[in-house]
Amino acid sequence: xxxxxxxxxxxxxxxxxxxxxxxxxxxxxxxxxxxxxxxxxxxxxxxxxxxxxxxxxxxxxxxxxxxxxxxxxxxxxxxxxxxxxxxxxxxxxxxxxxxxxxxxxxxxxxxxxxxxxxxxxxxxxxxxxxxxxxxxxxxxxxxxxxxxxxxxxxxxxxxxxxxxxxxxxxxxxxxxxxxxxxxxxxxxxxxxxxxxxxxxxxxxxxxxxxxxxxxxxxxxxxxxxxxxxxxxxxxxxxxxxxxxxxxxxxxxxxxxxxxxxxxxxxxxxxxxxxxxxxxxxxxxxxxxxxxxxxxxxxxxxxxxxxxxxxxxxxxxxxxxxxxxxxx
Amino acid sequence: xxxxxxxxxxxxxxxxxxxxxxxxxxxxxxxxxxxxxxxxxxxxxxxxxxxxxxxxxxxxxxxxxxxxxxxxxxxxxxxxxxxxxxxxxxxxxxxxxxxxxxxxxxxxxxxxxxxxxxxxxxxxxxxxxxxxxxxxxxxxxxxxxxxxxxxxxxxxxxxxxxxxxxxxxxxxxxxxxxxxxxxxxxxxxxxxxxxxxxxxxxxxxxxxxxxxxxxxxxxxxxxxxxxxxxxxxxxxxxxxxxxxxxxxxxxxxxxxxxxxxxxxxxxxxxxxxxxxxxxxxxxxxxxxxxxxxxxxxxxxxxxxxxxxxxxxxxxxxxxxxxxxxxxxxxxxxxxxxxxxxxxxxxxxxxxxxxxxxxxxxxxxxxxxxxxxxxxxxxxxxxxxxxxxxxxxxxxxxxxxxxxxxxxxxxxxxxxxxxxxxxxxxxxxxxxxxxxxxxxxxxxxxxxxxxxxxxxxxxxxxxxxxxxxxxxxxxxxxxxxxxxxxxxxxxxxxxxxxxxxxxxxxx
Numbered sequence: 001x002x003x004x005x006x007x008x009x010x011x012x013x014x015x016x017x018x019x020x021x022x023x024x025x026x027x028x029x030x031x032x033x034x035x036x037x038x039x040x041x042x043x044x045x046x047x048x049x050x051x052x053x054x055x056x057x058x059x060x061x062x063x064x065x066x067x068x069x070x071x072x073x074x075x076x077x078x079x080x081x082x083x084x085x086x087x088x089x090x091x092x093x094x095x096x097x098x099x100x101x102x103x104x105x106x107x108x109x110x111x112x113x114x115x116x117x118x119x120x121x122x123x124x125x126x127x128x129x130x131x132x133x134x135x136x137x138x139x140x141x142x143x144x145x146x147x148x149x150x151x152x153x154x155x156x157x158x159x160x161x162x163x164x165x166x167x168x169x170x171x172x173x174x175x176x177x178x179x180x181x182x183x184x185x186x187x188x189x190x191x192x193x194x195x196x197x198x199x200x201x202x203x204x205x206x207x208x209x210x211x212x213x214x215x216x217x218x219x220x221x222x223x224x225x226x227x228x229x230x231x232x233x234x235x236x237x238x239x240x241x242x243x244x245x246x247x248x249x250x251x252x253x254x255x256x257x258x259x260x261x262x263x264x265x266x267x268x269x270x271x272x273x274x275x276x277x278x279x280x281x282x283x284x285x286x287x288x289x290x291x292x293x294x295x296x297x298x299x300x301x302x303x304x305x306x307x308x309x310x311x312x313x314x315x316x317x318x319x320x321x322x323x324x325x326x327x
Numbered sequence: 328x329x330x331x332x333x334x335x336x337x338x339x340x341x342x343x344x345x346x347x348x349x350x351x352x353x354x355x356x357x358x359x360x361x362x363x364x365x366x367x368x369x370x371x372x373x374x375x376x377x378x379x380x381x382x383x384x385x386x387x388x389x390x391x392x393x394x395x396x397x398x399x400x401x402x403x404x405x406x407x408x409x410x411x412x413x414x415x416x417x418x419x420x421x422x423x424x425x426x427x428x429x430x431x432x433x434x435x436x437x438x439x440x441x442x443x444x445x446x447x448x449x450x451x452x453x454x455x456x457x458x459x460x461x462x463x464x465x466x467x468x469x470x471x472x473x474x475x476x477x478x479x480x481x482x483x484x485x486x487x488x489x490x491x492x493x494x495x496x497x498x499x500x501x502x503x504x505x506x507x508x509x510x511x512x513x514x515x516x517x518x519x520x521x522x523x524x525x526x527x528x529x530x531x532x533x534x535x536x537x538x539x540x541x542x543x544x545x546x547x548x549x550x551x552x553x554x555x556x557x558x559x560x561x562x563x564x565x566x567x568x569x570x571x572x573x574x575x576x577x578x579x580x581x582x583x584x585x586x587x588x589x590x591x592x593x594x595x596x597x598x599x600x601x602x603x604x605x606x607x608x609x610x611x612x613x614x615x616x617x618x619x620x621x622x623x624x625x626x627x628x629x630x631x632x633x634x635x636x637x638x639x640x641x642x643x644x645x646x647x648x649x650x651x652x653x654x655x656x657x658x659x660x661x662x663x664x665x666x667x668x669x670x671x672x673x674x675x676x677x678x679x680x681x682x683x684x685x686x687x688x689x690x691x692x693x694x695x696x697x698x699x700x701x702x703x704x705x706x707x708x709x710x711x712x713x714x715x716x717x718x719x720x721x722x723x724x725x726x727x728x729x730x731x732x733x734x735x736x737x738x739x740x741x742x743x744x745x746x747x748x749x750x751x752x753x754x755x756x757x758x759x760x761x762x763x764x765x766x767x768x769x770x771x772x773x774x775x776x777x778x779x780x781x782x783x784x785x786x787x788x789x790x791x792x793x794x795x796x797x798x799x800x801x802x803x804x805x806x807x808x809x810x811x812x813x814x815x816x817x818x819x820x821x822x823x824x825x826x827x828x829x830x831x832x833x
Binding site: 007008190191192193195196197199200202204206207209210211212213223272273 | 444462463471748
């Protein structure tokens, strides 16, 4: 059988780096432009840039996890509450004692993984809509937490604060950690069976099932990954705030903002297409926006307006583009 | 032949669904490398048989043997591992993933836990090469044409060393040239020793490619024969062969009136140059195979997926509908094909469902129960079409399919349309309700309405229509007078234009 018509050749740019790169360039241009315009050139030196990157850490970590959930065709609304749980649990168990660091971290990891399994099982096995399942689990977590703690509980030892404040040669551990995590996630998505199956489940769950993929395990795996990143974000916030309070996650609006940066980064909300570098570029855009508004000395509310507009505009652009692509 | 076990045998397969015996003692066998065509009308049991073979449905009784050994599949994956691959009619490729990723979906080779992309690429390229195709393994599947996607589907099916390949209407979405290339590919695979079960409505394809053919009808095997002994005429009769019962209402004796719906050169993405006229008092049946454009025709006429060129007239006035509302406004109503998805508000009452179109045209500030939509008026119309419900406040999802269909008809009648399009009017409806729906249609025609009945149910096309328009490949293949035989309709629908010499040849 000979092939009829022209055969397309591989085009990496279209599905690969184009969107993240564009976002990255736009974010940098925004940051540099505002710094120059306001004459705050100090922001362009190492210290300023590191500050910008540090703004990315908390949202960046959890958004990487959210990317997994969304790629699998799911979503996780419980991350903000789980972040609070992680932060409070860490600081409460540590109570300022360095020897409790390891048990506290282990506990947070275990609890997060368990929440991920719960979310995934509700969705994959009980067929609860992901939106509702994770919303419910999030409310339960928040309820339990708020019933037990009202304000900052315990504290983290100085050694643990190194996570947020320490670094190597000017590069904070937290920023290094974020990029290492992103690289790891990118490898998992791009070079492992789990990653391939994640894209398949998000793209066509029935097709994936008929191809022999255990789609339930894939969904659960994606949620475990997502919840683990929420737990790690909680640890990071505890380290930065030196303690954990039951409202740290909610105040950061990490649930909705993590979803927002994932879709800004070009991941389809329906799943099956996207990746972590886009998400990270979305986080950078939000961080640059924050920094730019700070330099301009504008209040927080116009920033919200702009963020909202960016989310809507990004999704609209992707929708129009994909209509052209897949006729 | 006798000492070598058949590659595939399905023996005395029975499968029942609530109320339906979908497969009744069906037996079916293929030798290695054989192309065995499976045909039959819609609902004859082809898909059920394939789903049993593919491990999607467990059979209630019967055996499946591969190379003489009994097998049973608990899961589609088990069937796939045993060497049975099914290419379903709807393509299932992931559009954003590469060709190689799609081919090895679920079977990804890996080294030390990491995907072995190089192996995926080279193996995919080899598979595609075996199929004589030069598709690059690295392109996104969504960038390929439908014909090329079909080739990728075949490569995917072969990835796990398939010995038995089931192709369900593989040419449904392909045009003539691509379809004939696909047939070449089927022959090539059979030469390579792959056993192929080829399901198709297109008798010309079957004649071109099959070694043997089996016809299913009403869940039974009615014919298995080498192709040489099964000329098209015999196949058609085997597929259709049944008597028309007398539950069709008598045709009108009055000559039809003036044309009430006229289409000239109706064309859009799925239709090309459709010419059609329906006169007042007439029921025109539209027949055609899946993908022939008959469903698209209903949607186009009713403004759902409008014509892009051509003209349409209703009662002599040129109209152009951009949406279903404008069609209703101009006096054209349509009973849509898929009741649940396109017509019913499942959680609402029978009465609310019946008043829906009227309310759509009522003044916004008007009470939804004001004059023409009043409970009494709506109930009157529901009684006219004989809707049986405990009461009209009942949720419509509790009604039978036949009663739901009547509610939809009542909804349209409230707007008093001049032309009514019925798309698959009796799909999923029992026999008694079918007869009632035919009577309603005949009655409407008797009162001067023009009726277009689009249907996949051949007996009903032949039994009800005053005139039959047969569609093929998006256009009108021909027109037949009322009372034409199912064979004639089928012959036009499958494009078997040189039927006459074949008939003589028998």
